[in-house]
Amino acid sequence: MYSTRFGKWFIPVVGSLAFVYLLVPIAYVFVFSFNDGGKTNLQWRGFTWSNWTNPCGAPQVCQSLVNSLSVGAVATIIATVLGTCVAIGLVRYTFRFRNTADLLIILPLATPEVVLGASLLAQFLNLGWELGYWTVIIAHVMFCMSFVIVTVRARVAGLDPRLEEAAADLYAGPLQRFWRITFPMLLPGIVSAALLSFAMSFDDFIITNFNSGTFTTFPKFVYVAAARGIPAQANVIGSAMFIVALLIVLVGQGISYRRRKALAARA
Amino acid sequence: MSTTTPLPSGTRPTRRSQDLRSPEEVRAEKKRGRMGAWLILPGMLYLLLFFALPVVVLLSMSLFVKPEGGEIGEFVPAWKWDNYLIVWNAYWPVLVRSFVFALIATVVALLIAFPMAYLVAVRLRNYALLKGILLVLLIAPFFSSFILRTQAWKQILADEGWVAQGLKAVAILPQDGHLTATPFAVVCGLTYNFLPFMMLPIYASLDRLDTRLLEAASDLYAPPATTFFRVTLPQAMPGVFAGTLLTFIPAAGDYVNAALLGNNRNTTMIGQVIDSRFFRVVDYPGAASLSVILMVAILILVLIYIRRFGTKELF
Numbered sequence: 001m002y003s004t005r006f007g008k009w010f011i012p013v014v015g016s017l018a019f020v021y022l023l024v025p026i027a028y029v030f031v032f033s034f035n036d037g038g039k040t041n042l043q044w045r046g047f048t049w050s051n052w053t054n055p056c057g058a059p060q061v062c063q064s065l066v067n068s069l070s071v072g073a074v075a076t077i078i079a080t081v082l083g084t085c086v087a088i089g090l091v092r093y094t095f096r097f098r099n100t101a102d103l104l105i106i107l108p109l110a111t112p113e114v115v116l117g118a119s120l121l122a123q124f125l126n127l128g129w130e131l132g133y134w135t136v137i138i139a140h141v142m143f144c145m146s147f148v149i150v151t152v153r154a155r156v157a158g159l160d161p162r163l164e165e166a167a168a169d170l171y172a173g174p175l176q177r178f179w180r181i182t183f184p185m186l187l188p189g190i191v192s193a194a195l196l197s198f199a200m201s202f203d204d205f206i207i208t209n210f211n212s213g214t215f216t217t218f219p220k221f222v223y224v225a226a227a228r229g230i231p232a233q234a235n236v237i238g239s240a241m242f243i244v245a246l247l248i249v250l251v252g253q254g255i256s257y258r259r260r261k262a263l264a265a266r267a
Numbered sequence: 268m269s270t271t272t273p274l275p276s277g278t279r280p281t282r283r284s285q286d287l288r289s290p291e292e293v294r295a296e297k298k299r300g301r302m303g304a305w306l307i308l309p310g311m312l313y314l315l316l317f318f319a320l321p322v323v324v325l326l327s328m329s330l331f332v333k334p335e336g337g338e339i340g341e342f343v344p345a346w347k348w349d350n351y352l353i354v355w356n357a358y359w360p361v362l363v364r365s366f367v368f369a370l371i372a373t374v375v376a377l378l379i380a381f382p383m384a385y386l387v388a389v390r391l392r393n394y395a396l397l398k399g400i401l402l403v404l405l406i407a408p409f410f411s412s413f414i415l416r417t418q419a420w421k422q423i424l425a426d427e428g429w430v431a432q433g434l435k436a437v438a439i440l441p442q443d444g445h446l447t448a449t450p451f452a453v454v455c456g457l458t459y460n461f462l463p464f465m466m467l468p469i470y471a472s473l474d475r476l477d478t479r480l481l482e483a484a485s486d487l488y489a490p491p492a493t494t495f496f497r498v499t500l501p502q503a504m505p506g507v508f509a510g511t512l513l514t515f516i517p518a519a520g521d522y523v524n525a526a527l528l529g530n531n532r533n534t535t536m537i538g539q540v541i542d543s544r545f546f547r548v549v550d551y552p553g554a555a556s557l558s559v560i561l562m563v564a565i566l567i568l569v570l571i572y573i574r575r576f577g578t579k580e581l582f
Contacts, residue, residue: 011382113520119324
């Protein structure tokens with residue numbers, strides 16, 4: 001009897017505490033974006049709107065944000081295109097070096113970021129390439145692509161091959177079959193893989209730090225600034241990104257909810 | 268990458284006579300196989316050039332030597348295996364500490380993540396709206412910069428913060444004690460930062476848990492603990508397995524938490540050393556050999572773990 005009651009309150013209490021643990025730091029970032037703290041933003045000094053009305057007030061904050069957005073967009077596009085092709089190729093076709101290919105995809109996910117960053121840096125030093133925007137892009141595409149392949153591959157494997165066969169029976173050519181049948185069904189998976197890529201690229205610090213030289217992304221800016229004190233404007237950017245991402249997710253949920261409801265109504 | 272004729276999985280006709288397909292079909296399938304090769308070639312080439320080859324370069328760089336009278340950052344190819352001995356002797360305690368911190372963070376994250384995932388996936392299964400909101404909150408940390416959140420922990424655990432003051436008030440923490448710049452703060456940060464990676468796979472497993480099995484167990488007079496260990500946990504194992512790997516591997520190599528929340532004495536992690544060997548000391552061979560040691564150590568640990576607990580659904 002005691003143990004059943006124990007189970008009843010244990011899960012909700014521990015689960016709720018875990019949510020608090022997860023969300024308190026985010027709340028701190030948000031609250032301290034309103035801090036009138038000047039250069040160091042460690043202690044609460046009073047409420048102000050000025051950080052939000054002038055988010056580019058601190059030097060380099062906006063430049064690093066623009067850099068991160070640009071790296072994230074370019075790396076995501078390349079990784080999503082290459083990764084989706086690999087995912088389709090791996091599920092639909094058989095190869096001699098299949099296991100090698102699988103290993104090549106999984107290993108980057110099972111290697112710590114320091115090692116990925118260090119080995120790419122060793123490669124760039126060896127080639128004599130100058131570190132900067134493009135070396136960061138190369139690094140980001142590398143680790144994003146594995147995630148894209150794994151995510152999209154699950155989706156391709158779940159496709160019903162009979163739909164394409166039906167299209168072929170109706171005289172649809174291979175290209176038409178792909179763009180009218182396969183691609184639309186893969187699209188949700190591809191979109192979520194792309195969003196994941198962008199989020200990872202945007203928030204990556206360790207690999208970027210190894211391969212960026214003097215080029216500064218937003219996480220690198222925050223990390224370097226942490227030694228002297230992070231300006232409140234960085235918290236504004238962080239909070240704004242959080243709100244935008246949350247809105248995107250909510251809109252996405254709303255769309256799929258509506259679509260499901262419409263489908264149910266039709267059925 | 269070369270191509271072969273695609274075959275239905277599992278069957279491999281040994282003799283031509285067993286192949287019942289018409290020549291046209293065989294030719295069409297061969298063409299499809301070639302197209303598949305073109306699909307995966309660019310991506311695979313990319314991974315070869317910017318993942319596999321760099322690892323080889325890292326391996327060779329770990330054996331480089333500094334030439335007599337060479338400039339800073341000038342190293343020449345060699346077979347200096349001593350590099351490994353030197354960095355091992357200097358940094359094995361740091362390596363062990365990194366693994367201990369990562370292990371503690373993984374265990375604590377598992378203990379926190381499991382009830383949380385269970386709450387959302389099983390207990391709230393019939394409350395769609397609440398479940399949806401909590402799911403969004405579960406992935407919320409991915410949307411905000413992890414360095415800013417780590418910095419927030421510095422504020423939360425600061426001497427004048429409510430956590431430290433509260434612990435001092437009930438005398439758990441001595442009056443002159445600190446929470447920041449301690450191993451506790453670093454492990455706390457590691458646990459926090461990798462918690463979502465633990466939670467989401469467990470959630471995915473528990474979401475498929477058939478609750479009728481739990482009812483059946485209790486109908487058969489299984490006490491709740493037995494039900495948990497014999498029914499719930501085995502079903503959640505793929506998620507637990509994936510989650511622990513996704514937490515342990517990045518945590519062992521992480522250095523942001525140690526750098527922001529630690530001190531210079533007893534919290535240094537291996538990632539910090541690799542970083543400073545590369546950029547401050549400009550000892551590329553030393554940094555490369557440390558990276559190789561870290562990579563090999565993690566691979567060995569992960570392989571043992573997969574052998575011991577591995578499920579077919581992952582790897």
